[in-house]
Amino acid sequence: MFHRFAFALSSTLILSSAFPHQPTGATPPPLAALPTAPTTTAQRQPLSIYQPLHTIPWEGFYFTKLGMAYFATEPLKTNFIQRPELDELSAPTLAAQPLPVHRMLDPKKTGWELVNYAIAAGLDNQFDRAMNAYKRSLQIAKEIGDHELEGLALGGMGLLRAQKGFYDVETIDVLTDYWRWTREHQNPKAEAIALSNLGNAYFASDLYLKAIEFHQKRLALARKLGDRAGMGRALGNLGMVQQALGNFDKALALHQQQWDIVRQGQDIVGQKMALANLGIAAHGLEDYAKAIDYQTQRLKLAQQTQDPRTEAEALANIAGAQYFLGNYDRAIALYEQAWTIAWNKLQDADILYGLRGNEGLAYFQKGDYAKAMELYQQYFRYISSRNNRRGEGLVKNNVGVLRMQDGNLTNAEKTLRDGIQLWDNLRDRLGNQDAFKISLFDTQTVPYVNLQSLLVQKNQIGSALEVSEQGRSRAFAELLQRRSQPLKQKITDNPPNLEHIKQIAKQNNATLVQYSVLAEIHKSKAQGNDPALKPQESELLIWVIKPTGEVFLRKSQFLASPNWQQQAHSLSDLVADSRSAIGVRGRGIRVVAKQITPENDPPLQQLHRLLIQPIADLLPQKPDDLVVLLPQQSLFLVPFAALQDKDGTYLIEKHTIVTAPSIQVFDLAQQQRQRLPQRNLFAQPLIVGNPKMPTLPSVADETPEVLESLPGAETEAKSIGQLLQTQPLVGAQATESAVVQQMSNASLIHLATHGLLDDFQSSGFPGAIALAPTNSTDGFLTADELLNLKLQAELVVLSACNTGRGRITGDGVIGLSRSLFAAGVPTVLASLWAVPDAPTSTLMTAFYETLKAEPNKARALRKAMLQAKQQYPDPKDWASFVLIGNP
Secondary structure, eight states, X not given: OTHHHHTOOOOEEOOOOOOTTOOTTOOXXXXXXXXXXXXXXXXXXXXXXXXXXXXXXXXXXXXXXXXXXXXXXXXXXXXXXXXXXXXXXXXXXXXXXXXXXXXXXXXXXXXXXXXXXXXXXXXXXXXXXXXXXXXXXXXXXXXXTOHHHHHHHHHHHHHHHHHTTOOSHHHHHHHHHHHHHHHHTTOHHHXXXXXXXXXXXXXXXXXXXXXXXXXXXXXXXXXXXXXXXXXXXXXXXHXXXXXXXXXXXXXXXXXXXXXXXXXXXXXXXXXXXXXXHHHHHHHXXXXXXXXXXXXHHHHHHHHHTTOHHHHHHHHHHHHHHHHHTTOHHHHHHHXXXXXXXXXXXXXXXXXXXXXXXXXXXXXXXXXXXXXXXXXXXXXXXXXXXXXXXXXXXXXXXXXXXXXXXXXXXXXXXXXXHHHHHXXXXXXXXXXXXXXXXXXXXXXXXXXXXXXXXXXXXXXXXXXXXXXXXXTSSHHHHHHHHHHHSXXXXXXXXXXXXXXXXXXXXXXXXXXXXXXXXXXXXXXXXXXXXXXXXXXXXXXXXXXXXXXXSOEEEEEEOGGGSTTHHHHOSSHHHHHHHHHHHTTXXXXXXXXXXXXXXXGGOOHHHHHHHHHTGGGGGGSOSSTTSEEEEEOOGGGGGXXXXXXXXXXXXXXXXXXXXXXXXXXXXXXXHHHHHHHSOOOOTTSSEEEEEEEOOOEEOOOTTOOOEEOOOOHXXXXXXXXXXXXXXXXXXXXXXOBHHHHHHHHTTOSEEEEESOEEOOOTTOSSOOXXXXXXXXXXOOSEEEXXXXXXXXXXXXXXXXXXXXXXXXXXXXXXXXXXXXXXXXXXXXXXXXXXXXXXXXXXXXXXXXXXXXXXXXXXXXXXXXXXXXXXXXHOOSHHHXXXXXXXXXX
């Protein structure tokens, strides 16, 4: 759903550094007096992105002067004191000169004094002196063989660099050296700290896979040591990574485990961390009341322990929840309260500028754009100087939005494009981890929406189409490229430009129809029936690229459509209503029962008016000419074949249609077809029907459920097997292992069985095909397992319920069909709902009979649908199937 990414959640890295040119304890400077715009929200407002304040929990440094001495053998009991002999040794001007250790009367003592000097200098924000002192002490330690001093210097140096925001190769190298030192000297407690800080350094560098790797190592070590506090910190750190990836459900579960551990003891620091994490995860799930509750508990602990940093962060994040609840004045007051605490007691630039940025968003929603820009520009200039691509990309989107609202479209376009490029680089860092790329991309689609809207305002239609294509199915396209190219060949994830898009339409003699859903900010209902800020679909851009290379853009402004508010609250609602109108019900889809009458505009006709009528004159006149539909978001669930015009004519009666998640994926599917062995489609068919059904995994104390047998599917399989002159696998023969074995060489695969939407293995890839279980297999061929197969089938038919559905993301539908494409299949025929046995058997038989004479699968499906429609007029019986990919 759109709201999962429109206000993307991204943890700010709160790192200690002085606010420039202001004395500690000074009164905060007042905001400049600026002209105030009317306090009303614009009717069309681009999508801004909010981020909470959140500190990376570096271990060994708890933001107190005593805490910095965690690595030292003795606590530091005094503030930084100038010592001439140590000042000289650590002077930046002498840093490159060799240290005459052999001339020292007591090098060991000097080395230890340098470490304490470095700790104190670091606390006094004298970074260069501190680093030089650490380096000098490390040199002494290595020359005299003092391993304890060596470890202390390495640990302190890496921690100081990380804490100061230097997330670079040198920092990671130093932290890695310290980790190796802990292992070499068999110091598991120090190793735990090293693993945590190294994982956090990778996280701060936006290298999420490495962060997860080291936090999991830390968790395993803590469990081995029986270190419950360490377990809590590791779980919290893993949850922070999942939050950055947009996996809020997983993050919440990890943080709940963290809280369950820390609340049992006296680990107040751990409790404050866990409550912070729980609050941010709840916010990401739009449970603002719960988010406020967690942050309020954290605030009370901060005040009890006199912890100004946590107090400021908690106030800021409560303000963020109030912002989403529409209480802008309350949010601004809380931000000012937090800023005063941070200014007087912390002087931390990341917190201070972060507060100004979020406060700017509140002024933006009030309609005070001048003050919003003044505040956000402060944050923009600061974050641009930091090594934080995630934060910088987010800030660039918001500055772009403010510039759009101010009418500065040229600068807004550049800023949005810069932010998109930064986030593209973040995904590149995830390597081959498809699931992570999908979830991360779900948090990053807002700039594409804003940039499309801007380019359309500038009447740059071709550029807007390129951005629409760039903002969809990126991970899917890269996955297909990676699977099809040699291992050593570099993958270039470049979406097609306008000329390439025209070429694709010409080469396939196809009319491409790309839908792009735009959104605006509006008030809606949050949990607990409180008003909240949410994006709502406001306009549908429909691009048509004809085989001649002509490009057209039509708009469908459905919020302005007659009776829209009476009939549906969103495009997703209308799609659900259309499914309800034809008697379709399924898990995960909102269904609102409505009596369909001419007076209230039947949903199938209303969808036709929104999706097809604006472009009807641009579609081909010949029914056999190909139309490629490229949906987005909830439109993936639309039964396009069953959409009716005002005369009651179904779309399939006029056009031959195929779907794809993006133009690039459609093109890659054609390339996959060309790479397959040149053989007849029916050379080696695999037909499966009504396997001996497996048992669903039990939930809690429920009795395990055996899936219902499908005798109609068995009849279908035998009928098709006879038609194609092959013996189908049915009943106990259709085991998971037997089917998988035959799939690898099959030219055509037909699976008539149950399709499930569940994510059994919590892999992020929902969907499974029910097959007969064995002693070694559970009988569920999951989407994740399909993803790892290498198939040579030209066509896979999933004659089962819901096989065309899955988890809808910015990358498309994540489910069975996507996994089959990744396995090498160029064309998939899947269903959008549970299909009745008799009509399906009729349709499938007609499909294969037509396909034997007509090699074009899209035309064969159209003829089969029309034939089935004659016998079974209800769309529920014939309109479920969609052809995806190569026609």
